[in-house]
Amino acid sequence: MPDPPSAPTRWAPTSSTSPRASPRRAARRPTRVARPTSPTRPDSREVPVKTPSSPGTSPSEHLLFGGPLLYDTGWSSHDGAFTRLSLWSMVRTLPPLVLTTVRLARDADRAALRLVAAAEIGRGVVQAVGLVAVNAVLAAVLADGGAADRLREALPSLVLVAVAAVLGALLAAASTYGSGRLEPKVERVATERYLARASRVELAAIEDDQFHRLLDTAQYGATAARRMIDYCTRVINALLSLVAAASVLTVLHPVLLPLLALMTVPRMWGTLVTTRRRYQSFRTWVQHSRAGRVLSSELTATETASEIRVHQVGPFLLKHFRNMSASSEAEQTRLARLDARTGLWAAAWTGLAGAATYLTLGALAWSGTMAMSVAGTAVLAIRTGSSSLSGMVQAINNLYDESLFVGDLDRLCVQAADWAIPTGGRPVPPRPRRITFERVTFRYPGTDPDAPPALADVSLTIPTGRITALVGENGSGKSTLVKLLAGLYLPEGGRVSWDGVPTCQADRHQVFARIAMVAQDFNRWRFTARVNVAIGDPNAPIDDDRLHAAAQQAGADAVIKDLPRGWDTLLARGYQGGHQLSGGQWQRLGIARAHYRGAPVLIVDEPTAALDAREEQRVFDQIRELAEGGQTVILITHRMASVRHADLVHVLDRGHLVESGTPRELLELPEGHFRELYEIQAAQFDRMAGR
Numbered sequence: 273m274p275d276p277p278s279a280p281t282r283w284a285p286t287s288s289t290s291p292r293a294s295p296r297r298a299a300r301r302p303t304r305v306a307r308p309t310s311p312t313r314p315d316s317r318e319v320p321v322k323t324p325s326s327p328g329t330s331p332s333e334h335l336l337f338g339g340p341l342l343y344d345t346g347w348s349s350h351d352g353a354f355t356r357l358s359l360w361s362m363v364r365t366l367p368p369l370v371l372t373t374v375r376l377a378r379d380a381d382r383a384a385l386r387l388v389a390a391a392e393i394g395r396g397v398v399q400a401v402g403l404v405a406v407n408a409v410l411a412a413v414l415a416d417g418g419a420a421d422r423l424r425e426a427l428p429s430l431v432l433v434a435v436a437a438v439l440g441a442l443l444a445a446a447s448t449y450g451s452g453r454l455e456p457k458v459e460r461v462a463t464e465r466y467l468a469r470a471s472r473v474e475l476a477a478i479e480d481d482q483f484h485r486l487l488d489t490a491q492y493g494a495t496a497a498r499r500m501i502d503y504c505t506r507v508i509n510a511l512l513s514l515v516a517a518a519s520v521l522t523v524l525h526p527v528l529l530p531l532l533a534l535m536t537v538p539r540m541w542g543t544l545v546t547t548r549r550r551y552q553s554f555r556t557w558v559q560h561s562r563a564g565r566v567l568s569s570e571l572t573a574t575e576t577a578s579e580i581r582v583h584q585v586g587p588f589l590l591k592h593f594r595n596m597s598a599s600s601e602a603e604q605t606r607l608a609r610l611d612a613r614t615g616l617w618a619a620a621w622t623g624l625a626g627a628a629t630y631l632t633l634g635a636l637a638w639s640g641t642m643a644m645s646v647a648g649t650a651v652l653a654i655r656t657g658s659s660s661l662s663g664m665v666q667a668i669n670n671l672y673d674e675s676l677f678v679g680d681l682d683r684l685c686v687q688a689a690d691w692a693i694p695t696g697g698r699p700v701p702p703r704p705r706r707i708t709f710e711r712v713t714f715r716y717p718g719t720d721p722d723a724p725p726a727l728a729d730v731s732l733t734i735p736t737g738r739i740t741a742l743v744g745e746n747g748s749g750k751s752t753l754v755k756l757l758a759g760l761y762l763p764e765g766g767r768v769s770w771d772g773v774p775t776c777q778a779d780r781h782q783v784f785a786r787i788a789m790v791a792q793d794f795n796r797w798r799f800t801a802r803v804n805v806a807i808g809d810p811n812a813p814i815d816d817d818r819l820h821a822a823a824q825q826a827g828a829d830a831v832i833k834d835l836p837r838g839w840d841t842l843l844a845r846g847y848q849g850g851h852q853l854s855g856g857q858w859q860r861l862g863i864a865r866a867h868y869r870g871a872p873v874l875i876v877d878e879p880t881a882a883l884d885a886r887e888e889q890r891v892f893d894q895i896r897e898l899a900e901g902g903q904t905v906i907l908i909t910h911r912m913a914s915v916r917h918a919d920l921v922h923v924l925d926r927g928h929l930v931e932s933g934t935p936r937e938l939l940e941l942p943e944g945h946f947r948e949l950y951e952i953q954a955a956q957f958d959r960m961a962g963r
């Protein structure tokens with residue numbers, strides 16, 4: 273199996289909060305509750321250390337990666353499955369594998385499937401007929417009598433051999449055409465199944481480690497399905513060819529079938545052992561080459577370029593690259609030696625079996641027990657049969673390997689249906705008047721049930737037509753609150769309601785439709801500028817007037833004007849005509865996307881983090897205008913200066929709502945959390961100004 277592209281690595285969050293004093297809920301505005309105790313940090317000694325385990329892992333790999341560089345992804349769970357496949361399990365797994373492939377092919381293109389099946393069956397029959405005809409030709413040629421008579425006798429069979437050869441070639445061409453037509457369709461059908469299911473599941477499913485691993489491995493299911501068609505065709509072809517050879521041999525002489533087995537079994541064993549060894553060699557080698565690739569990509573990446581030069585990291589990494597290559601080369605040499613030895617053994621066994629077979633055939637022909645023509649045909653049939661069997665062993669191995677990924681795709685489809693965001697539910701008003709949180713508690717799926725929740729007993733209201741700011745230190749729960757508000761998660765306790773409709777009962781697709789989001793890490797689509805903005809409302813036809821208005825509102829019109837192809841500029845590096853925007857320019861485009869969506873609730877997470885001071889002021893003026901026009905704005909920010917634009921501020925601390933009020937009210941709270949955060953930032957400005 274080829275080394276799949278590296279899947280995104282997942283970060284496993286560690287819980288770091290300590291049990292806190294029991295919180296008081298915000299009852300009146302402005303309110304404040306006791307400050308929680310400071311969180312504890314995980315002890316660095318708790319970090320698991322990888323121990324050296326893999327043969328050939330160089331000291332450089334131990335130093336740089338803490339051991340062999342093994343993937344920790346869903347698909348890597350199939351590593352080595354191939355090596356566990358015995359001869360018997362191979363026979364047992366064949367029928368279900370063929371059935372799975374046929375099912376995939378039937379869903380994609382029934383006509384092409386019928387064509388391939390008919391062509392392959394036809395090839396088997398033609399092969400059997402060909403062998404019988406060859407036997408008849410040999411019998412006629414080796415019979416007593418004059419040369420002209422024997423040739424005349426052999427002529428009809430010769431014609432039959434020629435017709436069988438032509439028919440065989442035509443059928444092979446038909447099968448190639450059919451499977452060539454089938455393969456891309458199977459891949460497309462499987463990819464669509466994967467993408468459609470994956471994009472409809474709850475966010476909680478994406479966060480679920482088990483499901484995420486399945487999602488990760490099932491992505492290879494589509495290409496595996498495509499390859500299964502090819503391998504399955506090869507298996508069926510080899511099987512039919514073997515059946516044809518075996519049937520003809522049985523009819524010719526009863527002793528020929530055991531001879532076929534004698535000749536083919538060592539060869540089959542040899543193929544299995546050598547293929548397995550090659551596969552294991554690949555697996556051993558791949559981690560070294562992977563480690564080498566990581567080093568070379570680090571050395572040439574744009575992000576690392578400055579540090580590599582200034583800190584002179586190049587020679588350090590190159591030295592380790594050389595060390596790693598040396599250990600990899602030594603490993604390759606060792607495997608090559610083993611491969612050669614196994615190959616020799618396999619060839620010796622096959623040779624011995626072949627010699628025994630041909631000696632037996634010769635003895636039978638010599639003693640007159642078997643006609644010379646039958647012996648000649650048997651040689652031909654045995655050669656065809658044994659080479660078919662070798663090909664079949666390899667194809668079954670590959671088929672089995674691919675089927676594991678197709679199996680994952682099937683499992684994903686079943687599990688994705690369970691995790692799918694339900695359709696239907698109570699309608700949500702097109703322009704909701706208020707969103708309320710009533711004693712909402714939420715813990716991320718898969719987190720320790722004894723750890724403090726991400727949100728604990730939070731009650732608050734977000735009024736429409738106002739700017740509501742969410743403030744708090746890192747990890748205090750601001751983003752979590754917004755995800756619950758948006759219906760991306762459902763609360764564990766309490767309820768989140770849109771005009772009295774709880775999100776757990778609401779038609780959540782309607783909730784999504786009411787929201788436009790400019791997240792801090794909003795997606796930078798590798799598409800044109802036009803699509804990057806219009807994707808805010810992906811199901812409506814792209815409207816240029818709307819685009820221009822959205823760009824103008826977000827201050828993105830100047831960005832678009834400066835692009836080499838305007839709206840049609842591709843915003844992706846590394847492609848012809850592709851253009852790279854700065855962080856601030858992207859942010860304007862992100863804001864334009866949210867404007868284009870035109871939803872009544874706008875959620876903005878640090879909307880001005882990458883903007884210059886002038887642009888920041890402009891964006892806040894815009895946001896104010898939007899709120900005055902009736903739009904609800906929810907603002908997440910760490911910049912206390914930005915909070916002054918808000919009508920209402922909710923302050924979170926380690927999942928608890930600790931203060932609520934207008935910015936002015938909160939600043940007046942002595943020893944308030946908000947006031948403390950504000951004063952820390954104000955002091956920095958004072959120091960800068962020398963006050």
Ligand SMILES: Nc1ncnc2c1ncn2[C@@H]1O[C@H](COP(=O)(O)OP(=O)(O)OP(=O)(O)O)[C@@H](O)[C@H]1O
Nearest residue numbers: 285479716719726745746747748749750751752753
């Ligand atoms: N997907 C997740 N799975 C598990 N825990 C999470 C997840 N996302 C956040 N958390 C945890 O939930 C808590 C609240 O995180 P959240 O992202 O809501 O904080 P925040 O206030 O938005 O932080 P920041 O200011 O850094 O963006 C944190 O303890 C965080 O570690």
